[in-house]
Amino acid sequence: MDSTGQHPLDQDHLDGNALAGALDQFVSDLTSAECMCAGCGSSGPLAAALLYTKAPGMVLRCPTCTAVLLCLTDQGDRQVLTLDGVRHLVIDKP
Amino acid sequence: MRRSWQVAEVSAVRAETARARTLRLRFPDMVAGVPGQHVDLRLTADDGYQAVRSYSVAAWVPPRELELTVEELDDGEVSPFLVDVLAVGDQLEVRGPVGGWFTWTPDRAGPLQLIAGGSGVVPLMAMLRSHSEARSAVPARLLYSVRSPDHVFYRGELDVIGQEDPQVVIDIAYSREAPDGRPVGRLTHEAVTASCFPPEDEPVIYICGSTGFVEAVAAWLVDDGHDADRIRTERYGG
Incomplete structure (x- = not known):
């Protein structure tokens, strides 16, 4: 806490709205993004990973170790994207 | 988009x-x-x-x-x-x-090697058409594996491109039934090696077909010394 009673992390920040422009690039083509598997550490484009669609949703698995990278499930008017197996995505700027 | x-x-x-x-x-x-x-x-x-x-x-x-x-x-x-x-x-x-990874445009460097299993020829045909329309000077080869002559897509157009475009070589491999004088049988590692640009030419390689086809062909090419980073694949399932 500082003298105003606020935690230092509470100051000098914006909010997520300001990310909109930076995140907008992600919708260009995410399948070209390079994905590192949190399980085995190998990297490659999402397009080269293995997609299983005969499941409740779409499941993308690592082509090296077969661990689940991400799942995309449809819930009516919403979609849920889980990224449990993704350490990071490297995305080219447009 | x-x-x-x-x-x-x-x-x-x-x-x-x-x-x-x-x-x-x-x-x-x-x-x-x-x-x-x-x-x-x-x-x-x-x-x-x-x-x-x-x-x-x-x-x-x-x-x-x-x-x-x-x-x-x-x-x-x-x-x-x-x-x-x-x-x-x-x-x-x-x-x-x-889609943005399994794509080719005429400005991409390196000879263009296309390898299709059955209906996997479809996106590769878009690439070949683009190559022809751009009058690209990049050498291109298509190896197209099909069951029989009756299963060939774009037959007439492939014949024309193969005959008229000096930069393009089209090689159709027949697995079940072939025209007279052409070999019949499953595509082999040797046949793929013989039909493709050698690794020293540093081709960019696109393989599209069933999962089994794509994985077998890609593994052969890596065995032959092609850099895995220059191989792009698309599986259509089955």
Whole structure:
């Protein structure tokens, strides 16, 4: 806490709205993004990973170790994207 | 790129084989993309059930049209409708074109090696057409594995490109039945090596076909010394 009673992390920040422009690039083509598997550490484009669609949703698995990278499930008017197996995505700027 | 579904109209249909046909779709606005991309089609049944399938673009017909080639699958839920029922004037919900990794444009350096198993030729045909239209000086080869002469898509056009474009070599391999004088049999490692640019030419390689086909061919090429980073693959399932 500082003298105003606020935690230092509470100051000098914006909010997520300001990310909109930076995140907008992600919708260009995410399948070209390079994905590192949190399980085995190998990297490659999402397009080269293995997609299983005969499941409740779409499941993308690592082509090296077969661990689940991400799942995309449809819930009516919403979609849920889980990224449990993704350490990071490297995305080219447009 | 379109992020939402839009309605396109079937403006022409053309049989490719007994079980495959090309659909030309006309969009309400301009549609543009790059060779290798696909579109998603969404069909809705009377009871509200929806099915979404991806189909590669075979040809771009600016400004408002593109062509897909669809092969009917025995256990298909969507493809029999697209091949046998859909007629000129019918409408379809379309998303895309999408995809950015399994794509080729004429500015990409290196000889172009295309390897197709069956209907995997569709996105590679878009690349070959783009290569021809651009009068690209890049040498290109297509190795196209099919069951029989009756299963070849784009037969006439492939013959013309192969004969008239000095930069392009087209090699069709027959697995079950071949024209007189041509060998028959499953594609082998040796045949792939013989048909492809050697690793020292540093070709960019695109392989599209069934999962088994793609994985076998890609592994052979890596064995031959091709850099895995120059090999791009697309599996169509099955």
